[in-house]
Amino acid sequence: MLLWVSLLVLAPVSGQFATEPKPVISLHPLWTTFFQGETVMLTCNTFRFHAPEKIKLYRWYLEGEIQSETLGNTHEVRETGMYKCQAQDSPPSDAVHLLFSSANLILQAPPYVFEKESVVLRCQAKANTELNGMTLYKHGEVLGVPKKTSEFRIYQAGLKDNGEYRCTGLKKDNETISSNAVKIEVQELFPRPVLKASSTQPTEEGTLTLTCETQLSSQRPDVQLQFRFFRDYTSPQPYWRSSPELQIFTIQREDSGSYRCEAQTVTPHLQKQSQQLQINVQRIVADVRLYSRPELVFEGKELVLICSVSGVPAPITVSFFKKRPWNKDTKIVTSSETEFKIPAVESSHAGEYYCAAGKNHRSFPSQTLTISVRVPVSRPVLTLRAPRAQPVVGDVAELHCEVQRGSLPIRYQFYHEAVALWSNSVSSKKAFFRFSLTEGHSGNYFCKADNNLGAQRSDTVSLSVRVPVSRPVLTLRAPRAQAVVGDVVELHCEVQKGSPPIRYQFYHKNVTLGNGTSLSGQGVSFNLSLTAEHSGNYSCEADNDLGPQCSEAVTLSITVMTGSRSGSVATSVTGGLLSLVGLAAVALLFYCWFPRKAGGRSTLDSSRNHSASDLHEPTYYNVPGWIELQPVYSNVNPKEGDIVYSEVRSVKRENRHAGAVASAPELLNDKDACVIYSQVKVASAPAPKPQLLDSSTPHR
Incomplete structure (x- = not known):
């Protein structure tokens, strides 16, 4: 399929000067040979591609030397020689040879002879010279004899008409005179055109430009050329055009073939045809690729998508698309530009892109390019x-x-x-x-x-792991190796591990004695004043709401002191007091020392810790004032051997109720109370039976 389109070219025919062409000298009259004394008007004709400025100066040359300068383009001459002209800012013209002869007969011819033109040769006699006849010769051979005029005409001049011409005349006295010789050289009005193509292997869907190149002679500026084109051996176009170019838009593969062009002049009618030019239309092999600049895309930076297109003939349109899964792809832009810019990239710009080169109704897409926008991590949340x-x-x-x-x-x-x-x-x-x-x-x-774009750290989160209590250890701390009634025993329950708060409970024969809570994770102690019923197994339990744990059982055996032993002790104490009055000073010393060692102990003490030596150290304690019996006798810290310390206490009855709320140290501070200690040596022989002290007897 051919689409013939002619372009009107306002510039000169292809092949002429790209710069200012040479001017051309025209003659009036149109001859190159004259009689002496005659004048010829020379005109300097210039040709410009654009609207010319008014030329102010023309320069005329004779035999290469400046003859004159004129403001107009005409110049009158009457001398033999080679003439040239030059317009302002133009190159010099070709030379024209003029002959001013003194002979009686001259042969006149035009300066240029072109093919297919009609040429006039005039055999001209000088004034006052009468001739009976004239003859025209070419290369010495008679060419013709004019009958009624002195002009000889050559119709449609061609190469065969090239040569040297001369004429003769016969005077009345039959004298023959000869003219000057004129050399005729028939020139081509324009050479055979050459057909050229913008590509001899164009790609389908592209545009092919054919140019019929030839060059019209500058001596014939008024001659117009026409052109036409045809393919293979088919008939040429039925019409002629003034432009030497032909454009075929949207060429297809079936447009392949041999092409020719033809150029002609209207007057004279001259046609010339070019040789054939083979055109092979190629199938489109599109190579469309999409690139990004830069390759690594960062949030906030500029991104340029570049669509590289080859194999698709211009002009084309380029479209950029973003793929949408399960939806129609989004067209971003369509233009003749092969680049698309995103000034500041956002994370939403990430995705798959492609471009497509459009030609007429066809589209040639590229492969998909995945754009990953590099976004720094935000601050993490833990x-x-x-x-x-x-x-x-x-x-x-x-x-x-x-x-x-x-x-x-x-x-x-x-x-x-x-x-x-x-x-x-x-x-x-x-x-x-x-x-x-x-x-x-x-x-x-x-x-x-x-x-790798900057590390971020989260806020701190605290974790507190609760630990179940381990199996507690119960420790009994007594004042002596063998506990007796009246001793104060400390029960201490403690775990090796466990998250506080820890609740402790103490048991005697599975009966709850007491409880306490430790907020620091340490153990808890419980003090028990022993009676005969306190013998048996003791245990404790620890719990922090993660599962209770029970200790192993600890057995406590309490010794009950017999009456004879007590009586013996009491008697010994009494005898000692009566016989050892001199020990009053010692008793006084014991009185001063006792308050520092003896003291009441709370029923539950979570902070008291005992060393191993405490279990073997004598312990002294006060007896509450509300006890009914008076006086009170008690053995204190029996030691190895036969030495016994005894305590004899006298308590006033009026302090009974007050003693119920007073501590033991307060009782000792009573100045009316007195404590006497006596060391009694147990003899091997029976001692006299001691007598109990009367509780009403004062003693110091």
Whole structure:
């Protein structure tokens, strides 16, 4: 399929000067030979591509030397020689040879003879010279004899008419005179055209430009050329055009073939045809590719998409598309530009892109290019997940580290007290770390996220792991190796581990004695004043709401002092007092020392700790003033050997009720009370039976 379109070319025919052409000298009259004394008017004809400025100066040359300068383009001459002209800013013209002869007969001819033109040769006699006849010769041979005129005409001059011409005349006296010789050289009006193409292997859908190149002679500026084109041996176009160019738009493969062009002049009628030019239309092999600049795309930076197109003939349109999964692709822009710019990239610009080169109704797409926008990670959020509000040892906890935005992959790191626990790179906006809790997992946790664009750290999350209590250990602390009635025994219950607060309970034969709570995690003590019923097994229980634990049973055996022993002791004390009055000073010393060693002990003491030496150290305590019996006798700290210390206390009855609320040290501060200690040596022989002191007898 051919689409013939002619272009009107206002410039000169292809092949002429791209710069200012040479001027051409025209003659009036149109001869090159004259008689002496005659004048010839020379005209300097100039040709310009654009609207010329008014030329102010012309320069005329004779035999290469400046003859004159004129403001007009005409110049009158009467001398033999070679003439040239030059217009302002133009090159010199070709030379014209003029002959001014003194002969009686001259042969006149035009300066230029072109093919297909009609040429006039005039055999001219000088004035006052009469001739009976004239003859024209070419190369010495008679060419013709004019009958009624002196002009000889050559119709449609051609190469055969080239040669040297002369004429003769016969005077009345039959004298023959000869003219000057004139050399005729027939020139081509324009050469045979040459057909050229913008491409001899154009691509389909493209535009092919054919040019019929020839060059019209500058001596014939008024001659017009016409052109036409045809393919193979088909008939040429039925019409002629003034332009030597032909454009074929949207050429197809079937347009392949041999092409020719033809040029002609209207007057004279001269046609010339070019040789054939083979045109092979190629199938489109489109190579369309999409690139990005830069290759690594960062949020906030400029992105340029470049569509590289080859194999598709111009002109083309370029369209940029963004793929939409499960939807029609979005066309971003269509233009003749092969670049598309995004001034500031956002994360939403990430995706798959492609471009397409459009030619007429056809489109040639590129492959898909994936654009990944590199986004720095946001500050991560650390979340602790546990099966209960207060995690316990053995529970499985999870640490979740999550970012709201950031390019993948992301490297996550979990820390406990600035010590790395676990790290890994994942293609996800979150990561988790799972672990089984132990006591050492209490403390502060945080995580880090990094995608090589700047690491970010989360806030700190605290974790407190509750530890179930271990099996408690019950310790009985008595003042002597063998406890007796009246001794104060400390029961101490303590666990090795366990999260406070810890609640302790004390049991005697599975009967609750008392309880207490430790807020610091230490043990709790319970003081018990022994009676005969306090013998048996003791245990304690610890609980912090994570499961109670019970201690092993501890057996306590209490010795009950017999009456004879007491009486013996009492008697010994009495005898000692009567016989050892001189020991009053010693008793006084004991009185001063006793308040520092003896003292009441609270029923429940969580802060008291006893050393091993306390169990073997004598212990002294006050007897409450509300005890009914008076006086009171008691053995104190029996030691190895036969030495016994006894305590004899006298308590006033009027202090009975007051003693119920007063502590033992307060009773000792009573100046009316007196305590006497006596050391009694147990003799091997029976001693006299001691007598009990009367409680009403004063004693000091």
